Amino acid sequence: MRLQVLEEVARAAGWRVRQVREPSGLRGRNLGWLACYRFPMGDEEDQGRALLEAFREPTGLRAGVAESGLDELTGLDLAYRMLWQRRLLFDITQPLLPDAVAWAA
Numbered sequence: 230m231r232l233q234v235l236e237e238v239a240r241a242a243g244w245r246v247r248q249v250r251e252p253s254g255l256r257g258r259n260l261g262w263l264a265c266y267r268f269p270m271g272d273e274e275d276q277g278r279a280l281l282e283a284f285r286e287p288t289g290l291r292a293g294v295a296e297s298g299l300d301e302l303t304g305l306d307l308a309y310r311m312l313w314q315r316r317l318l319f320d321i322t323q324p325l326l327p328d329a330v331a332w333a334a
Contacts, residue, residue: 232246266306270306280299
């Protein structure tokens with residue numbers, strides 16, 4: 230009943246309602262992990278550029294952070310934020326571990 234009402238209101242506004250399934254399994258766990266990093270922390274622009282440069286080619290997260298010159302904790306934290314923002318990409322079907330391969334978007 231509620232969905233029907235929502236669909237009618239949406240249709241009147243020229244919209245369409247679509248139900249989307251929440252990812253489960255490994256994809257759900259990866260997205261759940263990244264969701265913790267969805268809020269920006271301070272001025273990250275210069276550090277972000279260094280990470281994007283380090284991830285021009287697919288690289289393990291720790292290796293890319295080391296190549297960027299950032300310390301490991303700061304760099305991994307920012308790398309996870311950039312994965313959430315899709316500035317860095319990874320294979321979501323693989324576990325998102327500190328050595329997962331990522332690349333610049």
